[in-house]
Amino acid sequence: MNLTKPGEKGAKLSLNLAKDEVFTVQLQWDGSVDLDLHALACFGTATEQPKVTDIEQVLSTYNVKRNIDGQSVGVLNRAVDGTFEILNKALVHSSDATNGTLDGVDEWIRVDPAKLHRPVGGNVEIPLVAMVHPQNVGQTFAGVQNAEVVILNSTGKELLRANLSSQFGSFVGVQMGSVMIDQSGKAEFVQTAVGFNGDFNAVLENFS
Ligand SMILES: [Ca+2]
Numbered sequence: 262m263n264l265t266k267p268g269e270k271g272a273k274l275s276l277n278l279a280k281d282e283v284f285t286v287q288l289q290w291d292g293s294v295d296l297d298l299h300a301l302a303c304f305g306t307a308t309e310q311p312k313v314t315d316i317e318q319v320l321s322t323y324n325v326k327r328n329i330d331g332q333s334v335g336v337l338n339r340a341v342d343g344t345f346e347i348l349n350k351a352l353v354h355s356s357d358a359t360n361g362t363l364d365g366v367d368e369w370i371r372v373d374p375a376k377l378h379r380p381v382g383g384n385v386e387i388p389l390v391a392m393v394h395p396q397n398v399g400q401t402f403a404g405v406q407n408a409e410v411v412i413l414n415s416t417g418k419e420l421l422r423a424n425l426s427s428q429f430g431s432f433v434g435v436q437m438g439s440v441m442i443d444q445s446g447k448a449e450f451v452q453t454a455v456g457f458n459g460d461f462n463a464v465l466e467n468f469s
Pocket of ligand 1: 295296297298322357358359360368394
């Protein structure tokens, strides 16, 4: 499938997942540019839009504990295998890939909806964002070959595939859309496909 152009209204696409079925979001690309896959776990009530209220809900390589100029930043611990997770492994992120030279999948996020505490009467929204790492100054998706996002179900069946290189060439990031999980555990992908040239904090502000 193709994502809509920025500004077009997003369609809802059923992911055909069983209740509480684990699914995986994969990001792959080729070349030397560093892309990052990010996800937020947003919780809403019956009357309020899902939001991030705690930094522990931010699954991002920018939120991994590290030292920058003597300052400790980030709250997530990196496991021995390089993976990191939020909310008791409801969302797990692969080891960070700093270029696209791996064969196939470079970064992935695995979501286990059963581990999310769904608010009574409310939804969970998991916005998905792919971005050129900010250290690649001046680089946009146009300079990244074969950037693709794929969502797979627990048996590895492909539910969604979107190409980023062609449609979002002038942007440094794309908010692809959100996986919405309702009270019953049913999951849908709502595509928004908004390209942006700001930083990740601007995205975060939309959901906090
Ligand atoms: Ca990366």
